[in-house]
Amino acid sequence: MDMELPGHTYSFKVLGQVYVSLIVLSALMVGFAMLPMEKLPIDWLDLHLVKRLLILGVAVAMAGIVAGFLMGLKYEKSKLNAVVFLTNFAFLLIFLLFVLADISFRGAMDPSFTKQLNWKSPVNAEEGSSGEASH
């Protein structure tokens, strides 16, 4: 039979490495969550946000490993399958942008909404401009 074999050939070694890396990353995620970052003497940075971004970053890395190796996206021969899968994330991004727009500007129409994102620059424009002028 000269037919091409379907799919990719699994490697036990790669599967083992994937499993170990996922377990290590899970431990790292829990470790980040347990870090007492709020005790650090840093007030110019939102440490809660940093912690959340670190945890989310590890989750995204784990998701990439699962999609690439366990779902086989890395070995996918058909570009169409990869496009079908990855286009979803573009739509999710659009959805996320709509949510972001909502919490950014809802307060302009609904004064009772107090959670509006503050996009205003903390820089005092008058001081800034006078400082620039003095240089």
Next chain:
Amino acid sequence: MSTATAGSLQEHEVAHHFEDLEQEFESHRFGMWLFMASEIMMFGALLTGGLFLLYLHPDAFAQGRAHLDWRLGALNTFFLLTSGFTMARAAAFAQKAEQGKVRTNLLLSLALAAGFLVVKCIEYKAKFHHGLLPGNAFHGAGFTSPHAHIFFGYYFVTTGLHALHVLVGMGLMIWCLKVSNRVRFTRAYYTPVEMAGIYWALVDLVWIFLFPLLYLVG
């Protein structure tokens, strides 16, 4: 061949509407990716909603998270990641035509998935006992956030839907076990285990985001 019943196994026959095994496999895989796309849209919207709720009601999430045991969540993460590994091994052994090892790995995956659901039942039981329920059913005590019920509403919707997917995945594993008693898996034909494995990887993928959102961040 590693099983005693290997002699009685049938070779897979390509369905009449496909030209060859490769076309059949690629069609199944394309269908699976389309299904995955719909699943990711659904869970993606739920997870985005969760981030939105976390932003709007951080106090509710912090107080709600205090009623979840991260060790149980971590145990469930271990169960799911390990079962994802054994499912991939099942597909790898199917390619090598080692029918007995395929079954062993499918059974291991099934046991780990059952372990996940047992832990989830333990968690749900405690929530029911303490009245930490969604919406008007919520009657938990000791909360200062007026939005604490929203966290538990989100918790039950997302974990409940995920648990439903775990149940479907277990059904797929049982189906693969039944197929493995009838059809010989080879490098050319291992489609059922491969498709069930992709589905199970999605179940892993969703939990990878649910675990930190519910148990770690707050």
